[in-house]
Amino acid sequence: MKNTKINRYVVSVDVVVFGYRDRQLYIPLFLRNDRVPNEPSSECWSLTGAPIQPQESPEEACMRKLEEDIGLSIRYLEQLHTFADPNRDLRQRTFSIAYYALMEFKLKTLIGEENAKSAEWFPLNKLPKGPWAFDHRRILEMAVTRLKGKLLYEPVGFHLLPHEFSLADLLCLYETILGRNFDRRNFYKKVKASGLIQFIREVPSRRGYPTQIFKFD
Amino acid sequence: MKNTKINRYVVSVDVVVFGYRDRQLYIPLFLRNDRVPNEPSSECWSLTGAPIQPQESPEEACMRKLEEDIGLSIRYLEQLHTFADPNRDLRQRTFSIAYYALMEFKLKTLIGEENAKSAEWFPLNKLPKGPWAFDHRRILEMAVTRLKGKLLYEPVGFHLLPHEFSLADLLCLYETILGRNFDRRNFYKKVKASGLIQFIREVPSRRGYPTQIFKFD
DNA sequence: CCAAAAGTGTTTTTCATACACCCATGT
C-alpha cells in the first residue's frame, strides 16, 4: 500500500505584472508557442514565467524573469496562489507558483522573451482574443480579484504610481481599478489621515490652485 | 546564458489542521525522524503532509493524507501559501504547498502516521518544546494568522463546531481564537442578522432559560 | 438564597457617506 517512490515535477513561477497609465490597468502578455502536443498548435498568450532554478527562491525566480522580460523596476511582489491541477500542462506535470507584481508603468520597459514572438502591454479591458497558455487566464483573473481586495484595506496603490504623485492621481487609480467612483473629499481626507503619505511641494496646476505633490512614506 | 535544462523537484502538501474543544484550539502534530543528514538527528515535530502523487491535485493529496492520519471529517480546506526556500529541506529541494483545514475536534480521530512515533493533539498555547521539522513552525504561525484574519470577515468558525451548537459556543470559539472578548448581545445580534444560522430547537439548560440550538445553514 | 447560565433592547459613539462652494487660468 505504501508508495515509497517520490515523484519529481517541474515547478515554475508565473507573474501577473500590473502597470497603470491614463486611467487604465495594463498587464504585459507574451505571444508564445508552447502549447501542448496533439492540440492545434496556434500561438497563445501567456504571462511571464520561468522554471525555478535549483538554488533560487521563487521570488528570486520572479525577479530574474522580470528583469529579462520587462526590465525590472518592480515595486511590490506577492505570492498569489499555487496552481497545481495535474492536467494544467499536458506535456508534463508542472506546478505554477503564481505571483502578482506592481510597478510604475513605463512603455519602454517591455523587452520580450527570447522565445516570444510578441510582447505587449494590454489594458485589462482590451485583452487579446486569442487562446491563452495553460491556465494563465485564470491566474490573471485571480490576480485582478486579489488586487481589488487588497487595495481596499492595504496601501498598495502607491506602487503603481510614480514616486511623486498628486491625490487626484491616486484617486483616479483607485476609481479605475475598483470600477467605481469615490467622493473626492472623503478620499483625500482618509488618505491624509492615514499618515502614509508625505507632502513634498506644490506645483502650478493647469487651472486654479496649485497641485500638491506627495510621496509615499 | 540560456539554461534549457528544466529541473524537477519534490512537491508536497503540508496541512495545519485546527480543532476546537473546551476553549482551546488544537492542532495535531506528529513526532517524526526525518531530519536532514549531518544534523543532530533528534526527533522533531511535524505537520501532516505527503508528496503529491502524479495524478492527484494538492487538495486530493491533503484529503488522502488526512484520511490516513486523522480519520477524515475535514469540513474546510484552503490553500495557505507555498513554502519554497531552496534550503528548507537540505536532503533535496522540496516545495511545500501548505493548506489549513478546519474540523470538529474528536479525540478518537487521531490515527498517526506509519512512520510516526507519536501523534497528538496539542493546544496552541502548549505546543511541544522539541525541535520542529523543516519550516513547519513557520507554516503553523502563518496558518494561525490566516485563521484569525479569516474569522473576522468570513464565516468559517462554524466548521470547528459540532453541526448543532449554541450561540454561547460560537461566541466562546471566537473569543478563544481571537484572544479577546466580545459583547454577548452584539455578537448574538450580528450572527442572527447574518442569516447564516438556522434555529433548530431549545434544550433545557443547566441554569435559567433553555439553550437555543442552531445549525449552520 | 445566591451563583451561574442563559435570554433580551436601547443608547452612544464612531465611521462612512453625501453634499456645495471657492479659486485661478487657458481658451
Place this chain on the structure above:
DNA sequence: ACATGGGTGTATGAAAAACACTTTTGG
C-alpha cells in the same frame, strides 16, 4: 465668461460599541 482642474468642511445616517436587567435552577 466659462469650462476645467484643483482646493476645502459639515451634516447625516448606518453600523459598531457600550451598557443592565430578568429568568431559572443546582448547590
